[in-house]
Amino acid sequence: MIRTKNLWIIPLLGWILFISLPLTIMSREPRPDIQLVLLTSVSFWLFFLLYFLLFYFNVLVLIPKLFLKQKYVWFAGIFMGGCLAIYYLQPFENLIFKKFHTQEEPRGHEERFPGPPPRPFGENPPPPPRPASNNGTTVDFVSLVLFVVIWVVAMAVKISEQWRLSEKRVILSEADKAQAELSFFKAQINPHFLFNTLNNIYALAVSNSENTAESILKLSQMMRYITEEAMEDFVPLDDEIACLRNYIDLQKLRLNAKTSVSFEITGSARGVRIAPLILMTFVENAFKYGVSNRNESGIVIRVDILSEEVSFFCQNRVFETNIDLDRKGVGIANTKKRLDFLYSGQHTLAIEKSDEMFTVHLKLSAV
Known part of the structure; x- marks a missing residue:
């Protein structure tokens, strides 16, 4: 028979692995208690909840409603939209990295003068420096990679589940067919065997054999087993x-x-x-x-x-x-x-x- 016992262990191990990834990335921080701080922070579990909901929304809604019904354009469009949303929202950068990353100041160099060095007499001061432009956007690769992994794993889980259901339907169909053939087989063998056995018992009865009654009892027990218990x-x-x-x-x-x-x-x-x-x-x-x-x-x-x-x-x-x-x-x-x-x-x-x-x-x- 097909056994489905302990299938809950696989997703549990998957989510434990997911949680361990940001913990591993942040383990390079100089703080010795960074992993404990992360596990007890609300922002870390908001980050986890975001991907948790994305995974099961994909498994329970998007894949059954779109992918399995061959609405591939809509499915691909939602995937691209999800990638853009993750790109701009930057969940790992905003919820974890910026909150718990420690900026270390460079050591070994101390300024002698609190301000700029003195200028020669009569020299015009230089123009004030322009503020550094920050046109470049930081790409949150961690969030993007996790989004793609979550999406692919959700598809693999659902497609594997559909494959198992299809395989089970085939096995059940074969079993039903085998049961029908068994009934047909019994319908063929029982009369043939019954007629031959009755003829043999008739011969025993004609010869007044002491085995007549016992043979009738054995035939009765056997026919009861085949027609009732064997179902x-x-x-x-x-x-x-x-x-x-x-x-x-x-x-x-x-x-x-x-x-x-x-x-x-x-x-x-x-x-x-x-x-x-x-x-x-x-x-x-x-x-x-x-x-x-x-x-x-x-x-x-x-x-x-x-x-x-x-x-x-x-x-x-x-x-x-x-x-x-x-x-x-x-x-x-x-x-x-x-x-x-x-x-x-x-x-x-x-x-x-x-x-x-x-x-x-x-x-x-x-x-």
């Missing part, structure tokens, strides 16, 4: 194993002496949950494609329950004459989709076909 995303592993055991026992009713079946369970399933019919798909394929009335065959099924994972192993011979080309691989393809959705990053599936042997090894994280 949930996760079910107790005990129920899934019980369904597998009933299915295998009912399949054995039609097998002859040429086919051997080994079904082993190790570990405790108490408290462990699993996606329903994940294992059933591979077991059903083993009986469908790995049984022959003329050749020796064997089916090996093993479930190992560990502390943090469930390991499933299934192996059978493959008889090509048993393969229905119209339905080949439908169940396994559907199961892969369900695994990708329900166990994203928490499972490994290895399927091998060699020397007429079909092997499935599945590992799931315990839920």
Whole structure:
């Protein structure tokens, strides 16, 4: 599943980094307590609030209303207007630098005369000096750079969020499709399996077999599990194993002496949950494609329950004459989709076909 836990840590770290930048710049000041003074000043937090509001106004309003709706001219115009506003307002220069910057007077040179040196007798005094013109405007590069960074980060955050939403929609769509295919798959397999099993039970009843009542009970339990409990995303592993055991026992009713079946369970399933019919798909394929009335065959099924994972192993011979080309691989393809959705990053599936042997090894994280 998609996990969003602790996503608040990322923006928190970003704002801590933002606060540290002006503190680092002002740390060159000769005052030893300059950083503490900044953190306790109103002007510093006004500076922070300005960029905080710019960031979330961009994330919540400008990008959704303009950029994501392809109104790029308006979006670019507001960006340029913001740059001009920062250029003239100079928030870092006016709120922080001018207030806390210390001007150091040059030392080592003392004037001997309080005024200008004396002039020779009769010399006209020079004209008074013109006031120095200050036509040049100081550029607040710190504020401009922070504005551009805030803008770019806001776009990255929003675009990443949209990408995650799109990816989630695709995954949910695939999951819905997989669920629909699962329902279709069950609608196909259940009547086919039901008819064969009923025929086998009929044969038991005709022969007055003592296994008739037990077979009917197993079929009833299995059909109840498939039609009712298997609608949930996760079910107790005990129920899934019980369904597998009933299915295998009912399949054995039609097998002859040429086919051997080994079904082993190790570990405790108490408290462990699993996606329903994940294992059933591979077991059903083993009986469908790995049984022959003329050749020796064997089916090996093993479930190992560990502390943090469930390991499933299934192996059978493959008889090509048993393969229905119209339905080949439908169940396994559907199961892969369900695994990708329900166990994203928490499972490994290895399927091998060699020397007429079909092997499935599945590992799931315990839920």
